[in-house]
Amino acid sequence: MHVEFLGVSRERAGVAELHVEADTLGRLVAALAAQTPGLAELIVVDRLHPSLAANLNGDRFISDPATPLGDDDRVLILSADVGG
Amino acid sequence: MPFGYHGRYLRIDVSRPSTSLAAALSKVEGRGSVERVPLEETVLRQFIGGSGLGVRLLLDEGTASLDPLDPRAPLIFAFSPLVGSPLTTSAKFAVVSKSPLTDRINDSLASSGFAIAGKSCGCDAFVIVGRAPELSVLIIEDGDVRVEPAAECAGMTCEETGAHYRSRLGVDFRIATIGPAGENGVRYATISHDGRHAGRGGSGAVMGAKNIKAIAVRGTQRPEWADRREVIAISKDLSHRSFGPATAKYRELGTATNLLTFNRFGALPTRNFQSGEFDQAGNLSVEQLTATRSKTRGSCATCTIGCEHIYSVGDGSVRLEYESLFALGSLCGVGDADVVLRAVQRCDELGLDTISTGGTIAFAMECVERGWLEAPWLTFGSGDALLRAIDLIGWREGLGDLLAEGSRRSAVAIGHNSIAIAPQVKGLEIPGYEPRALQTMALGFAVGARGADHNRSGAYEVDFSDKVDRRNVTLEAVRHAIDTEDRAALMDSLILCKFLRGVLEDFHGETAAMLRSVTGWDVTAAELRDTAARIVAAKQEFNRLAGWTPAEDTLPERFLDTPLPNDRSASLSRARLDALVAEYHRQRGW
Ligand code: SF4
Numbered sequence: 001m002h003v004e005f006l007g008v009s010r011e012r013a014g015v016a017e018l019h020v021e022a023d024t025l026g027r028l029v030a031a032l033a034a035q036t037p038g039l040a041e042l043i044v045v046d047r048l049h050p051s052l053a054a055n056l057n058g059d060r061f062i063s064d065p066a067t068p069l070g071d072d073d074r075v076l077i078l079s080a081d082v083g084g
Numbered sequence: 085m086p087f088g089y090h091g092r093y094l095r096i097d098v099s100r101p102s103t104s105l106a107a108a109l110s111k112v113e114g115r116g117s118v119e120r121v122p123l124e125e126t127v128l129r130q131f132i133g134g135s136g137l138g139v140r141l142l143l144d145e146g147t148a149s150l151d152p153l154d155p156r157a158p159l160i161f162a163f164s165p166l167v168g169s170p171l172t173t174s175a176k177f178a179v180v181s182k183s184p185l186t187d188r189i190n191d192s193l194a195s196s197g198f199a200i201a202g203k204s205c206g207c208d209a210f211v212i213v214g215r216a217p218e219l220s221v222l223i224i225e226d227g228d229v230r231v232e233p234a235a236e237c238a239g240m241t242c243e244e245t246g247a248h249y250r251s252r253l254g255v256d257f258r259i260a261t262i263g264p265a266g267e268n269g270v271r272y273a274t275i276s277h278d279g280r281h282a283g284r285g286g287s288g289a290v291m292g293a294k295n296i297k298a299i300a301v302r303g304t305q306r307p308e309w310a311d312r313r314e315v316i317a318i319s320k321d322l323s324h325r326s327f328g329p330a331t332a333k334y335r336e337l338g339t340a341t342n343l344l345t346f347n348r349f350g351a352l353p354t355r356n357f358q359s360g361e362f363d364q365a366g367n368l369s370v371e372q373l374t375a376t377r378s379k380t381r382g383s384c385a386t387c388t389i390g391c392e393h394i395y396s397v398g399d400g401s402v403r404l405e406y407e408s409l410f411a412l413g414s415l416c417g418v419g420d421a422d423v424v425l426r427a428v429q430r431c432d433e434l435g436l437d438t439i440s441t442g443g444t445i446a447f448a449m450e451c452v453e454r455g456w457l458e459a460p461w462l463t464f465g466s467g468d469a470l471l472r473a474i475d476l477i478g479w480r481e482g483l484g485d486l487l488a489e490g491s492r493r494s495a496v497a498i499g500h501n502s503i504a505i506a507p508q509v510k511g512l513e514i515p516g517y518e519p520r521a522l523q524t525m526a527l528g529f530a531v532g533a534r535g536a537d538h539n540r541s542g543a544y545e546v547d548f549s550d551k552v553d554r555r556n557v558t559l560e561a562v563r564h565a566i567d568t569e570d571r572a573a574l575m576d577s578l579i580l581c582k583f584l585r586g587v588l589e590d591f592h593g594e595t596a597a598m599l600r601s602v603t604g605w606d607v608t609a610a611e612l613r614d615t616a617a618r619i620v621a622a623k624q625e626f627n628r629l630a631g632w633t634p635a636e637d638t639l640p641e642r643f644l645d646t647p648l649p650n651d652r653s654a655s656l657s658r659a660r661l662d663a664l665v666a667e668y669h670r671q672r673g674w
């Protein structure tokens with residue numbers, strides 16, 4: 001599926017988007033830690049650090065590593081603390 | 085008296101110039117020019133400091149029904165027990181008054197050396213009443229208070245005024261000032277200090293109504309802490325953690341990075357909330373801003389986070405936050421980054437709240453578009469129009485005289501039921517969160533004691549989580565909204581910067597430990613939960629005395645029963661908002 005980075009996660013990943021093969025959120029996050037060293041500090045095994053949030057297709061926010069993902073999904077990784 | 089406090093406040097009547105505190109000490113019982121009023125320990129423990137203490141002192145003044153610009157209406161600067169400690173982000177002060185924009189409570193916070201120097205004057209708050217006979221500066225120096233003419237500063241910008249008094253009085257004086265907007269009674273004028281602003285709700289207009297252009301403070305009195313070693317140990321630990329991932333966003337990019345995120349979620353207020361998407365958002369992104377101009381970082385006194393991202397513009401520079409970027413950018417349809425930076429800079433110079441300035445101008449632009457207002461030059465997307473309108477507002481010239489009243493009063497004057505599209509709650513212009521797409525935040529805006537506000541309700545955080553469905557919230561959202569409001573009240577009273585909140589893993593437990601170490605009180609997490617609710621209730625009590633009715637806890641018609649054009653699933657019915665507000669009132673016991 002496509003991963004879209006916003007804010008700090010984009011800065012750390014060094015790209016705006018990535019294509020990653022993973023069938024759950026936990027596997028996706030673990031793959032990101034391996035592929036994007038800049039993001040590793042913000043990932044704890046298969047979970048995002050609480051300062052980051054994951055959103056599925058611009059609709060619902062997801063945090064359970066077991067959340068299933070499909071090939072056509074877009075996962076957005078953004079700062080959990082979005083306020084100003 | 086507990087540690088961390090002086091146990092008194094100064095009540096200063098600026099109607100009587102050239103007074104000295106030493107001469108006035110004999111008048112403690114009466115209402116002399118300067119009174120040194122004792123503060124009971126129970127009051128301090130119940131309201132802590134900052135917003136909480138300020139609201140309590142404002143209630144004690146018994147002036148809720150007065151016009152906020154009446155000379156008798158108090159303007160309160162409140163410090164906190166943590167000010168002066170090495171706890172990161174604690175150098176803050178609250179400015180509390182009745183708002184000339186909303187006629188409800190207003191508590192604005194600002195940072196830096198003024199908080200430390202003000203508290204070093206030997207008091208926990210200044211309560212300022214009266215009206216000086218001419219434009220004046222209030223000088224508070226340890227044991228002396230005096231009011232001196234300041235005619236030479238008439239019309240000066242905030243920065244010029246600060247520089248003038250640092251040069252005249254000494255660089256160790258800390259100066260809070262108003263700009264031309266405060267002098268001219270713009271209802272959303274700020275009080276500025278070192279480039280930071282007590283921004284929302286018009287405290288600058290209240291100071292201007294007292295004929296006070298600047299307040300200069302310097303002092304040497306520092307209260308002891310109960311457990312010095314513990315204060316230092318907690319401070320070190322907190323500072324260490326403040327360098328971690330929880331604050332990375334603020335350090336690395338600043339709040340301006342929110343703009344693209346909100347745009348991606350279709351929640352970026354655009355062209356006076358007619359859309360949640362801005363086609364020129366990319367021009368205003370941090371990436372674009374940094375690619376084309378130099379940037380430096382800075383921080384408030386005692387802060388280890390350093391969220392200030394200062395961009396060059398023209399011959400100068402400007403600190404940029406998301407709220408200013410959205411309000412003077414997408415909300416007005418302006419996608420030229422240079423223009424937006426200049427607009428922010430001009431607001432800072434004039435002493436204008438950027439959110440209310442942008443909100444009011446965007447509202448006027450839509451009124452022009454609809455043919456309700458005769459000002460053909462004022463069109464969405466026009467940078468020249470934006471900059472011209474800001475100057476007219478700051479000086480209250482031409483159309484600016486109307487817009488200086490804010491969007492709610494302007495709508496009443498314009499007619500055509502334009503109040504339906506005025507982007508405000510209780511008169512305070514809505515910050516950069518589209519309520520239909522972020523419905524817990526919509527509730528936070530509707531019930532906010534000072535009006536639509538993202539600093540008194542952090543409910544947007546709930547919308548950006550898996551706790552709610554942000555476009556279809558249920559009554560479950562109410563307890564989350566209450567929780568974020570209570571936490572904000574506590575942080576604003578301790579006072580700690582909200583950008584530290586992600587660092588605190590046990591929010592109430594850790595803040596209780598900080599307060600214990602400074603004051604020596606056996607305060608617990610449970611007590612702080614009660615304290616937070618008490619402070620929110622005190623604000624509500626002030627509003628009730630000022631004429632609040634439940635009907636004003638709502639949103640403008642624009643947001644109700646009409647989907648967001650760019651996201652039809654983002655729709656908030658009046659019935660749902662009413663149910664959320666009623667449940668909020670029920671849970672609050674109002
Ligand atoms: S995080 Fe930013 S606003 Fe908060 S105290 Fe530090 S510099 Fe000031």
